Every structure is written in C-alpha cells, then in structure tokens.
Amino acid sequence: MLEVKNLVFAYPGQDTPWVFNFTVSPGQCIAVHGASGSGKSTVMNLLAGFLEPQSGDILWQDRSILSLPPWQRPMTSVFQEHNLFEHLDVQxxxxxxxxxxxxxxxDDQQAIENGLQSVGLGGLGKRLPGDLSGGQRQRVALLRAILRQQPVLLLDEPLTGLDSEARDLLRQLLLEQKSRGTIIILASHDKEDRRILADSVYRL
Amino acid sequence: MASALVVLAIAGLGALILEASLPDVAQLWNNRYLRTVVTFTAWQAFLSVALSLLVAIPMARILARQPVFPGRGLLLRVMELSLVLPSIVAVSGLVSVYGRQGWLTVLANDLVGASWNLYGINGIVLAHVFFNAPLAARILLQAIEGVPASQHRVAAQLGLGRRWYWRAVEWPAVKPVLPGLAALVFTLCFTSFAIVMTLGGGPAATTIEVAIYQSLRFEFDAGQAALLAMVQLIICGFLWWLAARQGLTASLLPDRRVASHKSKTGSSIGARLADGFFIVLFVLFLAMPLVAVFIRGLPGMGSAFFPEGSFVAAPALLDATARSLAIALPAGLMSVSAALLILACGSSAPNKAITRLTNVAAYLPLMVPPLVLGTGLFLLFRPSLGNSSQGLVLVTLINAMMALPFVLQMLRGPLASLDAASRQQADQLGILGWYRWRWLHWPRLRKPLALAMAYGTGLSLGDFGVIALFGSPGEPTLPVLLYQQLGSYRIDAAAATGLWLVLLLLSLFGLFNRLGSPLFRGRPFAHSLSTAPEPEHA
Structure with missing residues (x-):
C-alpha cells in the first residue's frame, strides 16, 4: 500500500502550496490530470524523490520512505521523453x-531479449536511442521500468505523442503490470488512457 | 585547484617584482625601445587578428556551403592541428615557401619580378595568419554548423541569396563566437615568442614576450621584465574582460561532435567553382609549408639518426626526443588532471565567486607570460632548485599551465553534458559513484580526454618559450635542438629534426586518438556480458 499523507510542496514564489493526499493499493492505477502547471509532474517528482516536500509523508507498506534517496525508493519513473541514455544502446x-x-x-540477459521481443523490438537491442522512433523509445523506457520490478510505476504522460499502434501496445503492457499487482500512478491528458488504465481519476 | 593556479601566477609575478626593483612606469613612455616594443606588439597582433578573421570568415562560410568534397575531413583535422604545430617547425616550412630562396618567392620573382622580405612584420603576421586563420575558420565553421538544420532548410526554401543567408542564418551563429575568438587570436599573437624570435627583424620587430626573454637572458634585468609582464597582463586581461562581458559562452576550440548539416544551399555551378577555387587556395596556403617540412626533412632523416653511415644512433636527436617526451607527457597529464579538478570544483561549487575564480584561472595562463611566470617561480624556488633536471620540472609545470586554457575548453562541454534528465534517471536507477563514472561520464569523456591529453602533450612538445630560458644549451629538447641547428646553419639537420618533431606529434595524436576510441564501439553491453550467449540478432 502506498500512502501519501498531507504532502505539501510549493516552488519559490508560489503563493498557494500544493497539498497531496491519496492511497493506492497493489494492482490499482490512479490517474491525475489537469492544466499545465497544475502539479501533475510535481507529485511524480515528489514521489520519486527528485523534489523534497515542505511537510507531510509518503508511506510504503506503513513505513516512511521520505528520507530515502531516489534509488532506494520502490518506484520507477517513465516520462514523456528523455528516458534513455542517448550514448548507450538499447540493451x-x-x-x-x-x-x-x-x-x-x-537470466537477466534472457529477460531483456524476451522483453524486447514482446514489445516488438526484437533485433533492435544494439541500436542507439537516437536511431529509434518516439514510440520505440517509449517501449524501451517502459520495458526497463517493468524489468526493474519495482512495485510502483510513475508514468508522466508516457503515451503522449505516440501513434495508435504504439499506444495500444503500451496500454496492454501496463494492464498486464496492473494484473501482476503493480501500482501505477499515471499523469495523463488523454481521456482514453485514463478510461482504460485508471481505477480512480483525480483532477488537480 | 583554481586558487592554487591563481596563487601560483601571483607568486610568480610577485617574486619577480620583489626580486628586482620595479622601474618607473614612466620609463615605458620615455624609453624609446620599450615604447616601440609595446606598440609593435599591439600592432602586429591587431593586424594578425584582422587578417586571420578576414581569411577565416569566408573560409568557414565556404566550408559550410560545401559539406562534401574529397579530403574535407583531413582538411578539418589539419586546421585543428595548427594549434599544436610547433611554431619553430612551421616557421622553417614558411621560410622554405616564402623565404628569400623559397618556392613562391623564386616563382614570383621569375614570373613578375616581385620579391619580398619575410623577416620583420611581414613574416610575423604571415606566420600568425598561417597558425590562426585555420583555427579561427574551424571554430567559426563549428558555429555555423551548429545552426539547427531547420533554419538552413527555411533559408533554402525562401531561396535566400548569399548576402541574406549570411545576415539571417550565419551571422547570428558567428556573432557570439567572434569576441572570444578575436580575444584568443589576439592573445596568441600578442604573446607570440618563437615566431618573433625566428622571423623578427631586430629591435624594430620585437614583441613584449621576446623583450622579456632578452631582459632576463641577456640583460639580467628582472625589473624591466616584470614591468613588461605587467603591461602584457593588463592589456590581455582587459581584452579578456571585454570578451567575457560580451558573454564568452561559445566554445573556442573545435568540437568534433558537431556534425556537418549537409544541406547545401542551391548554388550555381559558377558559385561552386568559385568556392572550389578558394578551397584549393586555402589548402595550398596550409599545405605548402607542411609539404616543405616533409620534402626538406626526409632526405636528412637517415643521417639525423645514423650519422655518416654509422649504425650507432645519433645520441643528440635521441636524447632530445627523450627529454622532450619526459617533459611533454607529464605536462599533458598535469594539465588534464588540473582541468578535471577545476571543472569538478567549478560545477559543484555553490558559490558564484568560486565559479568566477575557476574562469579566471582558466584564462590566466593566456595573460601571464610563461617566461615571467617561470622566472618568478624559479626565483621563488631557487634555494631548492639545484640542477638542470629540477629546472626541467619547472618547465613541465609551466608547460602544463600554458596548455590549461585549451585543455579546459576541451573538457568543459563533455563534462557538463550530463543533463538534468540523465541525472534523474541515474539517481533513480542507482547509477552512482564508480558506476556513474563508468557508464555515463567515461563514454562521453573518453575521446575528449584523449584529445585533451594529445593537445596538452603536443603543446608542450613544441614549446620553445620557457625551455629557451631554463633549458641548458647542452641538454636541448627537440625545438631547442632545431633552433640550435638553424642558428649554426645546419639546414639539412634542422629540416630532419623538424620533420621528426612533426612525425612525433602526429604519432602522439594517433596514439591518443586510438586510446580514446572504444574497443567495442557502442557495444558496452556485449563487452560486459562475455559469459552470456551473444544475441542471435546482433
């Protein structure tokens, strides 16, 4: 169970701080949406540990993870872009x-091979990210997030700008993850993404 | 590290001033010789900058317009190399082409009866243009090629003519680079030593740097040297301050990562032929002195190593080679290490003053004359400097400092290239410490580090400034040996030594280039999984 309790954050010069409160159970997906600057990416960055809140707490299985650095938190993020190291190949x-x-x-290498096949990228393991399309890059980013096997996926507009085929494939992957008990926090402008993936939707 | 450099520079200058009583500043204007030296230095530097840019700007535009032609890559490499080409070797090549008996002089004399004197301001400016125009053109080309391809496409679609193409696309890219570039070329020409020593025509054609050398070496007048050093420091410092005010953000060194945009503006055959003509002219200007070094040096190479058919190697050349490498390799290593430390401190410093200090330290060696710095430090450490080999340690240290501005420029970009998104990813994936260095920094830095090491070593290998003052004539490095051979009219031996120096330099660049290349290009995964089966689709 992931609990966000009275998490307060404001950027310098921001009059009214954001206050986040929600709880998510394993296998659930919550979606957040709202206008630009409404705090969607901020909540993702707070959860991931890229931003530090002014007050409040984040609990994972009843234990605070607020003091943990990003690499020790049970989460993996996938953003709309810039998810890959450009100078390193896909594998x-x-x-x-x-x-x-x-x-x-x-076994790990085999898992990568199988994963690439399953997302339609078999044979592209040696390519650099710059040689892939936007949809292919997102599939790589999502596959990495899945293979990390962290219990929480933070997805910030991960399907924006992709063609319908890529969207369908990635939605399918995410639904599979949900069914395996992964918690998904999704920030998305897209109504269809929210309808298919989310169990509850919050407007910021 | 930056503080240490600043302290070292101040200590060097301070020691010189303290050791010698500083003469009256008014002497600068009352003493005709000093006045001539200062005005000549500024005048030749100004002319050199103007002519270098006059050549460089059109050449950069032409090379940007012609992204594909045979030998373009090689031409760009040669243009980059001009920074480290030992000036004394290049001068011998220039003499072979433009000297009294030079190819071009003889040809011009035969054809139109024209002749010229290479010695004096003509030769000095020509040599400065030979060195700086290619470097400036390469940097300007990089700036033009950095313009987003979309802008080139829009300009092409609108059918802009060359004048408007320049105003709309190229000038906005060139403009931010120009102040820093002009300052760099001016400083390099202003502090020129070897070229003026060899092509200068007596007191009327002497620069501050040479006057400092003469004050220290022949007149033993440390006070006059200190005064001249401060004049140089003030002029160069003011220039860099002006350039910095304009925003010295653009890189002042060629960056091989910038690819050619490959989009030609539609140009007529006549315009392309004109471009080709100027490229050929530029190549001839660059290549003729280098070819002369090869042609004149090659026949003497055998006898340079094995004199008079002997099978015993000539100790002079081998000793000079060993001495040069013993100075250059540690100097290269020191400059790269110092640059990495300065950049690491600068990037992690929370205080703006520290960042500013690192910037000052980066350009300080361009402003403080190496001879003065060396002399000051020599005076400072004199009680503990016993023999000539300890003097060579000092030469190594000064050489490392002199290479620092260039090495810093080379490493600054790649070290800062880890963007915020990559840092966040690395944080989340736990790629920290050694792993972060191994996977994120090292692949970006490997090649620039090797190139920086090559430049640092190459600059020191060709040094004929500090070593001329501190080196013992009986224990010369290669440039000093070359100077001695030229001075004693052993022209064949000098040509061979010059060629050997160039070959050594090219070998070093080749070696470091090889060291900088990944063994498994773009295959770190396969490399690290040597026990795992190869993917079928590899």
Missing amino acids: TNIGLGIHPGLKLLP
Missing part, C-alpha cells in the same frame, strides 16, 4: 535498470 539502457553496474546474469 545497455535496459540492463542498467536491472543492475546499475550492468553485472547481469544470463
């Missing part, structure tokens, strides 16, 4: 998600 990008020093077991 290495994914492999670094499994082990930060790329010390991979044969």
Whole structure:
C-alpha cells in the first residue's frame, strides 16, 4: 500500500502550496490530470524523490520512505521523453535498470531479449536511442521500468505523442503490470488512457 | 585547484617584482625601445587578428556551403592541428615557401619580378595568419554548423541569396563566437615568442614576450621584465574582460561532435567553382609549408639518426626526443588532471565567486607570460632548485599551465553534458559513484580526454618559450635542438629534426586518438556480458 499523507510542496514564489493526499493499493492505477502547471509532474517528482516536500509523508507498506534517496525508493519513473541514455544502446539502457553496474546474469540477459521481443523490438537491442522512433523509445523506457520490478510505476504522460499502434501496445503492457499487482500512478491528458488504465481519476 | 593556479601566477609575478626593483612606469613612455616594443606588439597582433578573421570568415562560410568534397575531413583535422604545430617547425616550412630562396618567392620573382622580405612584420603576421586563420575558420565553421538544420532548410526554401543567408542564418551563429575568438587570436599573437624570435627583424620587430626573454637572458634585468609582464597582463586581461562581458559562452576550440548539416544551399555551378577555387587556395596556403617540412626533412632523416653511415644512433636527436617526451607527457597529464579538478570544483561549487575564480584561472595562463611566470617561480624556488633536471620540472609545470586554457575548453562541454534528465534517471536507477563514472561520464569523456591529453602533450612538445630560458644549451629538447641547428646553419639537420618533431606529434595524436576510441564501439553491453550467449540478432 502506498500512502501519501498531507504532502505539501510549493516552488519559490508560489503563493498557494500544493497539498497531496491519496492511497493506492497493489494492482490499482490512479490517474491525475489537469492544466499545465497544475502539479501533475510535481507529485511524480515528489514521489520519486527528485523534489523534497515542505511537510507531510509518503508511506510504503506503513513505513516512511521520505528520507530515502531516489534509488532506494520502490518506484520507477517513465516520462514523456528523455528516458534513455542517448550514448548507450538499447540493451545497455535496459540492463542498467536491472543492475546499475550492468553485472547481469544470463537470466537477466534472457529477460531483456524476451522483453524486447514482446514489445516488438526484437533485433533492435544494439541500436542507439537516437536511431529509434518516439514510440520505440517509449517501449524501451517502459520495458526497463517493468524489468526493474519495482512495485510502483510513475508514468508522466508516457503515451503522449505516440501513434495508435504504439499506444495500444503500451496500454496492454501496463494492464498486464496492473494484473501482476503493480501500482501505477499515471499523469495523463488523454481521456482514453485514463478510461482504460485508471481505477480512480483525480483532477488537480 | 583554481586558487592554487591563481596563487601560483601571483607568486610568480610577485617574486619577480620583489626580486628586482620595479622601474618607473614612466620609463615605458620615455624609453624609446620599450615604447616601440609595446606598440609593435599591439600592432602586429591587431593586424594578425584582422587578417586571420578576414581569411577565416569566408573560409568557414565556404566550408559550410560545401559539406562534401574529397579530403574535407583531413582538411578539418589539419586546421585543428595548427594549434599544436610547433611554431619553430612551421616557421622553417614558411621560410622554405616564402623565404628569400623559397618556392613562391623564386616563382614570383621569375614570373613578375616581385620579391619580398619575410623577416620583420611581414613574416610575423604571415606566420600568425598561417597558425590562426585555420583555427579561427574551424571554430567559426563549428558555429555555423551548429545552426539547427531547420533554419538552413527555411533559408533554402525562401531561396535566400548569399548576402541574406549570411545576415539571417550565419551571422547570428558567428556573432557570439567572434569576441572570444578575436580575444584568443589576439592573445596568441600578442604573446607570440618563437615566431618573433625566428622571423623578427631586430629591435624594430620585437614583441613584449621576446623583450622579456632578452631582459632576463641577456640583460639580467628582472625589473624591466616584470614591468613588461605587467603591461602584457593588463592589456590581455582587459581584452579578456571585454570578451567575457560580451558573454564568452561559445566554445573556442573545435568540437568534433558537431556534425556537418549537409544541406547545401542551391548554388550555381559558377558559385561552386568559385568556392572550389578558394578551397584549393586555402589548402595550398596550409599545405605548402607542411609539404616543405616533409620534402626538406626526409632526405636528412637517415643521417639525423645514423650519422655518416654509422649504425650507432645519433645520441643528440635521441636524447632530445627523450627529454622532450619526459617533459611533454607529464605536462599533458598535469594539465588534464588540473582541468578535471577545476571543472569538478567549478560545477559543484555553490558559490558564484568560486565559479568566477575557476574562469579566471582558466584564462590566466593566456595573460601571464610563461617566461615571467617561470622566472618568478624559479626565483621563488631557487634555494631548492639545484640542477638542470629540477629546472626541467619547472618547465613541465609551466608547460602544463600554458596548455590549461585549451585543455579546459576541451573538457568543459563533455563534462557538463550530463543533463538534468540523465541525472534523474541515474539517481533513480542507482547509477552512482564508480558506476556513474563508468557508464555515463567515461563514454562521453573518453575521446575528449584523449584529445585533451594529445593537445596538452603536443603543446608542450613544441614549446620553445620557457625551455629557451631554463633549458641548458647542452641538454636541448627537440625545438631547442632545431633552433640550435638553424642558428649554426645546419639546414639539412634542422629540416630532419623538424620533420621528426612533426612525425612525433602526429604519432602522439594517433596514439591518443586510438586510446580514446572504444574497443567495442557502442557495444558496452556485449563487452560486459562475455559469459552470456551473444544475441542471435546482433
């Protein structure tokens, strides 16, 4: 269970701070939407540990994770873009998600191979991100997030700008993750994404 | 590190001033010789900058317009190399082409009866243009190629003529680079030593740097040297301050990562032929002195190593080579290490003053004459400097400092290239410490580091400034040996030494380039998984 309790944050010069409160159970997806600057990305960054709140708490399985650095939190983020290291090939990008020093077991490599096949990127493991389309890059980013096997996925407009085929494939992947008990926090402008994926929707 | 550099520079200058009683500043204007030196230095530097840019700007535009032609890549590499080409070697090449018996002089004399004197301001400015125009053109080309392809496409679609193409597309890219570039070229020409030593025509054609050398070496007048050093520091410092006010953000060194935009503006065959003509002219201007070094040096190479058919290698050349490498390699390593430390401190410093200090430290070696710095430090450390080899340590230190501004420029971009998104990703994936260095910094830095090491080493290898003052004539480095051979009219031996120096430099660049190349280009994954089966689709 992920609990966000009275999480307060304001950027310098911001008059009214945001206050976030919500709870998500395993296998649930909550979606947030709102105008630009409404705080969608802010809540994602607070959860991931990229921003520090003024007060409040984030609990994971009843224990506070607020003091943990990003790499120790049970979460993986996928943003709309800039999710991959441009100078490293697809396999290495994914492999670094499994082990930060790329010390991979044969099983890990097999999982990467299978994952790439399952998202329609078989044979593209040696390509650099710059050689892939937007949809292919997002599939790589999502595959890395999934193979990290963290219990919470933070998705900030992950499907925006993709063609319908890529969207369908990624939605399917996310639904599979949900069914395996992964918590998904989704920030999305797209009504259809929210309808298909989210169990509850919040407007910021 | 930045503070240490600033302290070192101040200590060097301070020691010189303290050791010698500083003469009256009014002496600068009353003493005709000093006045001539200062005005000549500024005048030749101004002319050199103007002519270098006059060549560089059209060449950069032409090279941007012609992204594909045979040998373009090689031409760009040669243009980059002009920064580290030992000036004394280049001068010998220039003499072979433009000297009294030079190819071009003889040809011009035979054809139209024209002749000129290479010695004096003509030769000095020509040599400065030979060195700086290619470098300036390369940097300006980089700026033009950095313009987004979409702007080139829009301009092409609108059918802009060359004048408007320049005003709308190229000038906005060139403009921010120009102040820094002009300051760089001016400083390099203002502090020129080897070129003026060899092509200067007596007291009427002497720069401050050479006057400092003469004050220290022949007149033993440290006070006059300190005064001249401060004049140089004030003029160069003021220039860099002006350039910095304009925003010195653009890179002042060629960056190989910038790709050519490959979009040609529609131009007629006549215009393309004109471009081709100017490219050929530019190539000839660059290549002729270098070819002369090869042609004149090659026949003497055998006898330079094995004199009079002996099978025993000539100790002079080998010793000079070993001495040069013993200075240059540590100097390169020191400059790269210092640059990394300065950049690391600068980027993590929360205080703006520290960032500013690192910027000052970066350009300080361009302003403080190396001879003065060396002399000051020599005086400072004199009690503990016993023999000539300890003097060479000082030479190594000064050489490392002199290379620092260029090395810093090379590493600044790649080190700062880890953007916020990559840092966030790395944080979340736990790619920290050694892993972050290994996977994120090292792949970006490997090549620039090797190139910086090559430049640092190359600049020191060709140094004929500090070593001329502190080196013992009996223990010369390669540039000093070359100067000695030229001075004793052993022209064949000098040509061979010059060629050997160039070959050594090229080998070093080749070696460092090789070291900077990944063994498995773009395959870090396969490399790290040597025990795992290769992917079928690899």
